[in-house]
Amino acid sequence: MDTENIIKLSQAVCAALTDEDDGLKRDILAHTGNRWSLGVIHILGIAGQLRHAEIARRLKGVTQRMLTHTLRHLERDGLIERYDYQEKLPRVEYALTAQGQELLVNMFPLWTWILDHAETFRAARAKFDDAGKAI
Amino acid sequence: MDTENIIKLSQAVCAALTDEDDGLKRDILAHTGNRWSLGVIHILGIAGQLRHAEIARRLKGVTQRMLTHTLRHLERDGLIERYDYQEKLPRVEYALTAQGQELLVNMFPLWTWILDHAETFRAARAKFDDAGKAI
DNA sequence: CAGTATCCTTGCGGATACTG
DNA sequence: CAGTATCCGCAAGGATACTG
Secondary structure, three states: OOHHHHHHHHHHHHHHOOOOOHHHHHHHHHHHHOOOHHHHHHHHHHHOEEEHHHHHHHOOOOOHHHHHHHHHHHHHOOOEEEEEOOOOOOOEEEEEOHHHHHHHHHHHHHHHHHHHOHHHHHHHHHHHHHHHHOO | OOHHHHHHHHHHHHHHOOOOOHHHHHHHHHHHHOOOHHHHHHHHHHHOEEEHHHHHHHOOOOOHHHHHHHHHHHHHOOOEEEEEOOOOOOOEEEEEOHHHHHHHHHHHHHHHHHHHOHHHHHHHHHHHHHHHHOO
């Protein structure tokens, strides 16, 4: 897409976007910014339904505490569902809800765009930091 | 979109997504989750180019400190550009870069989807909290 | 006007130990 | 196995005062 079109498109987009529900919007988007949520959603999107320990195994570096915490938050926002089988040795599985799947689908353009421009971002940061403005 | 299709689509999406660059991806997405970034981007998308004080006026509740901080971070990631006119009474203006405009465009589906489902999210939370699971 | 400089509170993310 | 319960360091976010 050329620059001309991006400018026009972004202006059209801005006009269409509203600032209502600013809190909620950020709350939902916060899932995409914090440490483990996106990984969980991605993994569940691929595997379908997994137990706590299975997710922990596939998510390198996550602690039990943070995984539980992340799962609770995703569950609270209706993005995943928790299935407790009430067995004596606990078995609990998690899966994306329809909402969670829609989040993934709607996040696709943004996600791929970021990955496609990884080098650009790194270059921008390097330039900024080299200019002595590092934060 | 019906449920059948969402499931298929989300699986296709998951397959297409990669987990590379997890840190960078989250760093960029963090802009969408934190308190003021999205507001700044939206305002600049509409207004084109604005001074520090102008942004502060339109962004209800932001403090000078946090606005400066937010602007630095957005600048570091190449999403906005800073124009310092070097005048005796300081005049500095900010505008979206091409990258920043692309971010907006690529975030459009996600943003509108969240706003369209605001009620669903609120209902999910209420149900969760009422079940006594509140975090 | 556009920032720094301080100080403060809150919550994130993590390490470790324990329980039904 | 799937969590709680603590304790901890650190950064986000904020209030207020000051500066070139």
